[in-house]
Amino acid sequence: MPAQSSGADDARGEAYARVVADALDGMPGLGRLLDVGCGSGATARFLARMLPVHEVRGLDPALPDEVSGVSGKVMLARGLLDDRTGPDWHEFDVVVSINTIEHTPDPAGFLAAMSARLRPEGKAVIVCPIATPANCELLFFDHLWTFSPAAFAAFGAAAGLRVSKTLTLDGALACFQGFVLEKGDSVGEREPAANPDDAARYLAAWQELDDLWCDRLDTLGGRVQIFGAGQMAAVIRAYAPRTWARAERLVVDNPADAWDLGRVEQYEPTDHARGYRTIVAVNPLAKAAIAGRIRRDGGEPLVMPDTIQF
Known part of the structure; x- marks a missing residue:
């Protein structure tokens, strides 16, 4: 997507950065931030400007060559999270992932890997497509999952994380949702599950x-x-x-x-x-x-x- 339109990619990166910054508003100790699946690095760069952090790291297996390396507070690298085992890739105050978890074959394992990079009092912020109402995110062949809030909370619990805040996005991001997670057991009311009939009707409309x-x-x-x-x-x-x-x-x-x-x-x-x-x-x-x-x-x-x- 960044290769198709750099202008649209920057606009999208800024919009997601604002969602993350708003979600973390008031969180103390924002020193180090990791963006997993950072794409072109646009969101990471905007977060470095918006948040009082001293280091932002971005990691993506398809990171473009021209943006890898260090620029100011931002360090972007190509690769997978499992391959980054050194101390510089642990003890983050915040771990962010935008529209990546739906591509992973093991969402609970993905969240557990993010949790392992967090400090005990750290937070994870995840953005992914909504499940209800059904939307065009169902049409992409590499989207392996569509998460209802209930499903996401269950994957988080399996990874030792609880959802502390659910984010409702609007405007151009209306078909996405966000979750803030912390280490610990799940508490509170059970989230609603998605209605599979909604997805079936939506896919039938595209078929016709x-x-x-x-x-x-x-x-x-x-x-x-x-x-x-x-x-x-x-x-x-x-x-x-x-x-x-x-x-x-x-x-x-x-x-x-x-x-x-x-x-x-x-x-x-x-x-x-x-x-x-x-x-x-x-x-x-x-x-x-x-x-x-x-x-x-x-x-x-x-x-x-x-x-x-x-």
């Missing part, structure tokens, strides 16, 4: 999307373009391939920030007078706003059904 859009395009006629050239466009390419094949091009407001998905051009309101029908390939949270804009420009937008809400 290609037929829905192709039938609509057959009725409308005309040329086809796709508004959007990021993650959601890539998902549509995978799950609505016949619709994708009918599109001549992708259009966006800033082509320089587009993923490498094919022909990309600047969106122009005059496109619609040239007979284009426009597939809206953006985060479903923004689909209504983009569709309204296209209609005001005189176009015919095709949007995801309301059953695809995130």
